Amino acid sequence: MNDAPALTPNSYRDTWCGQVLDDRVGSQVRLSGWVHRRRDHGGLIFIDLRDRTGLVQLVFNPDEAGGAHELAHGLRSEYVVSVAGEVVNRSEETINAELPTGRFEVKVKETEVLAASETPPFEIEGFHGEVGEETRLRYRYLDLRREQMQEAIKLRHRLTTAMRTFLDGEGFLEIETPILTLSTPEGARDFLVPSRLQRGSFYALPQSPQLFKQLLMVSGFERYFQIARCFRDEDLRADRQPDFTQLDIEMSFVDGEDVVAVNERLIEHILGEMGVEVEIPFRRMCYDEAMGRFGSDKPDLRYGYELKDLTEILRGTEFKAFGGVIEGGGQVKGINFGQRELSRAQLDGLIDDAKELGAKGLVWAFREGDGWRAPIAKFLSEEELKNLNEAMDAEEGDLMLVAADQPAMVATILGGLRTRLAERWELIPEDAGNEFCWIVDWPLFEFNEEEDRWDALHHPFTAPAGEFAPENPGGARAQAYDLVWNGVEIGGGSIRISKPELQAQIFQTLGISDEEANERFGFLLDALKYGAPPHGGIAYGVDRFAALLAGFESIRDVIAFPKTASGGDPLTGAPAPVDDIQLREVGIELRKKKLPGQS
Numbered sequence: 380m381n382d383a384p385a386l387t388p389n390s391y392r393d394t395w396c397g398q399v400l401d402d403r404v405g406s407q408v409r410l411s412g413w414v415h416r417r418r419d420h421g422g423l424i425f426i427d428l429r430d431r432t433g434l435v436q437l438v439f440n441p442d443e444a445g446g447a448h449e450l451a452h453g454l455r456s457e458y459v460v461s462v463a464g465e466v467v468n469r470s471e472e473t474i475n476a477e478l479p480t481g482r483f484e485v486k487v488k489e490t491e492v493l494a495a496s497e498t499p500p501f502e503i504e505g506f507h508g509e510v511g512e513e514t515r516l517r518y519r520y521l522d523l524r525r526e527q528m529q530e531a532i533k534l535r536h537r538l539t540t541a542m543r544t545f546l547d548g549e550g551f552l553e554i555e556t557p558i559l560t561l562s563t564p565e566g567a568r569d570f571l572v573p574s575r576l577q578r579g580s581f582y583a584l585p586q587s588p589q590l591f592k593q594l595l596m597v598s599g600f601e602r603y604f605q606i607a608r609c610f611r612d613e614d615l616r617a618d619r620q621p622d623f624t625q626l627d628i629e630m631s632f633v634d635g636e637d638v639v640a641v642n643e644r645l646i647e648h649i650l651g652e653m654g655v656e657v658e659i660p661f662r663r664m665c666y667d668e669a670m671g672r673f674g675s676d677k678p679d680l681r682y683g684y685e686l687k688d689l690t691e692i693l694r695g696t697e698f699k700a701f702g703g704v705i706e707g708g709g710q711v712k713g714i715n716f717g718q719r720e721l722s723r724a725q726l727d728g729l730i731d732d733a734k735e736l737g738a739k740g741l742v743w744a745f746r747e748g749d750g751w752r753a754p755i756a757k758f759l760s761e762e763e764l765k766n767l768n769e770a771m772d773a774e775e776g777d778l779m780l781v782a783a784d785q786p787a788m789v790a791t792i793l794g795g796l797r798t799r800l801a802e803r804w805e806l807i808p809e810d811a812g813n814e815f816c817w818i819v820d821w822p823l824f825e826f827n828e829e830e831d832r833w834d835a836l837h838h839p840f841t842a843p844a845g846e847f848a849p850e851n852p853g854g855a856r857a858q859a860y861d862l863v864w865n866g867v868e869i870g871g872g873s874i875r876i877s878k879p880e881l882q883a884q885i886f887q888t889l890g891i892s893d894e895e896a897n898e899r900f901g902f903l904l905d906a907l908k909y910g911a912p913p914h915g916g917i918a919y920g921v922d923r924f925a926a927l928l929a930g931f932e933s934i935r936d937v938i939a940f941p942k943t944a945s946g947g948d949p950l951t952g953a954p955a956p957v958d959d960i961q962l963r964e965v966g967i968e969l970r971k972k973k974l975p976g977q978s
């Protein structure tokens with residue numbers, strides 16, 4: 380990690396640890412940093428000194444180092460010291476090939492202890508997987524001293540810098556939007572902040588800068604971006620953070636093609652800066668095709684194992700479990716997972732997997748001759764089995780997994796199995812490159828069965844493609860695009876509605892009354908009346924982007940001070956109760972918990 384920043388020598392240092400290389404041999408250097416490791420060879424004391432740029436070995440010789448050697452006796456891990464001495468070559472046998480500075484050492488003549496350290500609760504060198512997350516986060520400032528974390532945070536910086544450089548070069552202006560604001564609908568719950576000056580009123584923290592970026596387009600800035608903090612109060616879901624960072628972009632006088640084109644160049648630039656080459660333009664896939672072939676709106680295209688539609692082959696089958704579903708408007712689909720040897724317990728395990736994904740059941744079968752080896756084989760005719768094998772390109776011994784349900788559920792089950800099993804059975808080829816894909820042609824709305832109404836699939840400001848027919852919301856398509864990278868959705872956006880009448884119509888379709896629309900979004904509807912240019916944009920999840928680049932599973936590893944999966948911060952103790960006085964000032968009284976037996 381030798382990325383030494385420019386240095387103006389001062390009384391603490393004139394050289395970074397990572398700069399103790401060939402060209403310094405024979406010269407005097409002054410270094411400062413943390414004691415990474417100390418080895419006392421009775422007489423000679425060795426210390427690895429660490430700063431932001433890396434490690435260097437210090438040697439304290441009792442004959443030469445005098446008082447410095449005395450001090451070195453008392454040094455412990457993580458003490459902060461400043462030393463001065465001469466850079467020398469190490470003897471052949473002591474060269475450490477793993478360290479960039481491993482051929483050199485500093486013979487120390489002067490030492491100053493700048494700060495002592497208690498024994499850290501975990502070793503800074505150790506692999507972080509061995510330390511519990513609570514402990515890591517409780518002592519995050521120490522956790523962040525680890526090389527791996529230092530690298531992750533630096534990478535994140537390089538990532539956001541690359542974003543800024545590219546967008547600045549393209550004439551985008553970085554404009555900040557408010558954190559204390561009014562609710563923006565991105566589909567999650569808002570975090571609320573009570574107002575002291577207007578008791579009983581609340582700010583909401585932004586779920587995204589969506590409406591402000593649209594207003595900036597009405598204001599004529601034409602190209603905006605922001606590395607924006609966003610807040611969504613969601614239920615616990617794996618690897619979500621209540622506050623997270625988006626790269627938020629908006630442009631005027633553009634259509635979807637323009638947004639896609641500039642964003643492909645953005646991604647090419649960013650990844651290029653990170654040493655990853657990608658080819659643009661990226662491929663595109665319609666939402667329906669992605670759902671149909673991969674059972675997912677963020678398909679991982681590094682491997683096949685596509686869903687095959689078996690509905691027509693099985694229409695009219697005697698086997699009720701399939702026939703009944705098809706009659707009820709459902710589908711039967713399957714995936715051929717190729718030759719696999721699985722025990723009965725493992726096969727049953729797959730059924731459990733499917734049930735976890737919401738399936739009522741799952742059929743497994745191996746091709747055997749022209750038929751199937753499967754518990755349900757006897758219920759299907761020879762003809763049906765032959766056709767199924769053909770439709771699934773099954774060869775002798777291939778494992779097929781088949782699901783029958785309503786189309787959305789079939790996609791969830793088989794798409795879910797496809798992703799899980801790709802991991803479990805290591806189906807992603809080792810030499811697979813990066814697969815980027817735009818998912819386009821999204822439905823504008825989805826029907827919310829529970830609440831018996833239409834919801835916006837992206838958000839209510841997404842423009843429909845073509846004429847909007849309010850009588851058929853299910854048929855409306857959106858001018859929306861999501862960018863998927865190796866099966867992860869890294870960004871999504873759309874062309875926005877720029878006409879107030881159309882925006883009002885969409886609100887109506889969503890069951891938002893005029894009154895409510897005015898109350899919540901009146902400012903947007905007003906703004907659209909004053910000459911709103913056609914506009915559109917996109918937002919990327921910066922945390923996820925950084926985690927993918929750094930090769931971390933969790934976004935928590937690329938956030939300096941993240942929260943735990945349950946939204947807590949073990950470092951500061953947030954969230955925490957507040958004083959009665961503070962509550963009174965904002966006019967809030969907490970409800971007393973009911974005692975057992977009280978009504």
Ligand code: ASP
Binds near residue numbers: 565586588625628
């Ligand atoms: N505001 C959207 C989001 O946060 C992104 C966009 O439409 O630009 O997901």
